[in-house]
Amino acid sequence: MHGPGEIRVTVFPNDRAAARALAKRIAGHVSAKPSLVLGLPTGRTPVRLYQELVWLVERGQLDLSRIRTFNLDEFLGIARDHPGSYRRFMEDHLFKPAGISDEQVEFLNGAAADSAAECERYEEAIAAAGGIDVQILGIGTNGHIGFNEPARELQARTHRVRLKPETRRSNAALFGSDPNAVPGEALSMGMATILQARSIVLLASGKSKAGCIARVVNGPIATRLPASFLQLHHDVEVVLDEAAASKL
Numbered sequence: 001m002h003g004p005g006e007i008r009v010t011v012f013p014n015d016r017a018a019a020r021a022l023a024k025r026i027a028g029h030v031s032a033k034p035s036l037v038l039g040l041p042t043g044r045t046p047v048r049l050y051q052e053l054v055w056l057v058e059r060g061q062l063d064l065s066r067i068r069t070f071n072l073d074e075f076l077g078i079a080r081d082h083p084g085s086y087r088r089f090m091e092d093h094l095f096k097p098a099g100i101s102d103e104q105v106e107f108l109n110g111a112a113a114d115s116a117a118e119c120e121r122y123e124e125a126i127a128a129a130g131g132i133d134v135q136i137l138g139i140g141t142n143g144h145i146g147f148n149e150p151a152r153e154l155q156a157r158t159h160r161v162r163l164k165p166e167t168r169r170s171n172a173a174l175f176g177s178d179p180n181a182v183p184g185e186a187l188s189m190g191m192a193t194i195l196q197a198r199s200i201v202l203l204a205s206g207k208s209k210a211g212c213i214a215r216v217v218n219g220p221i222a223t224r225l226p227a228s229f230l231q232l233h234h235d236v237e238v239v240l241d242e243a244a245a246s247k248l
């Protein structure tokens with residue numbers, strides 16, 4: 001544990017080594033607490049991490065049958081089985097191959113008729129689970145975590161958010177490579193929801209994240225760089241490959 005303002009940084013030679021080390025660390029958390037409550041991200045970055053977790057499960061080195069999961073965010077207006085949904089992404093990359101059942105999974109429902117009620121339900125579900133033990137995060141090149149986009153003000157709690165053009169572009173692959181097909185809005189955990197996790201690990205790789213990572217770790221805290229608020233947490237680790245660490 002470190003004091004606020006000190007983000008631990010661990011650098012690996014490449015993204016595969018970073019993912020493998022993080023998967024082993026998660027396995028350690030799960031063996032210490034089989035009913036671990038795990039917060040999970042989507043995106044390109046965690047794909048390798050999920051492959052490594054599945055690999056450990058397949059070899060009998062990790063038992064995920066008692067964990068609970070909460071994902072950070074979901075697009076608005078699409079159902080869980082839509083091919084572009086984050087729920088579908090998680091089913092394909094982790095839940096199905098790792099044998100994580102529906103009963104273990106909490107997810108924001110982007111198709112809920114009342115999005116405000118859905119956000120409130122999610123906050124209550126996190127509280128009822130006893131809070132998130134370990135929250136894994138990716139980071140957008142604009143510094144977003146979850147879908148907490150750079151803004152003059154940030155939302156504390158799970159909320160409905162309008163996505164930035166760059167965020168829609170970077171999610172285009174899920175929607176036939178057409179940024180205009182990416183929903184314009186989403187539901188996301190808020191900054192306080194994320195910062196209340198007992199322990200946080202941010203995973204980033206590649207040169208495109210280097211500038212942003214340097215500002216997150218060493219720069220001032222700013223709502224224009226939502227991830228910089230991680231400096232206020234007492235147990236944050238940033239796990240990087242060499243490219244993402246190149247501007248530190």
Ligand code: PGA
Nearest residue numbers: 043044045046138139140
């Ligand atoms: P990426 O997305 O892993 O696809 O770069 C990260 C994010 O936007 O949080």
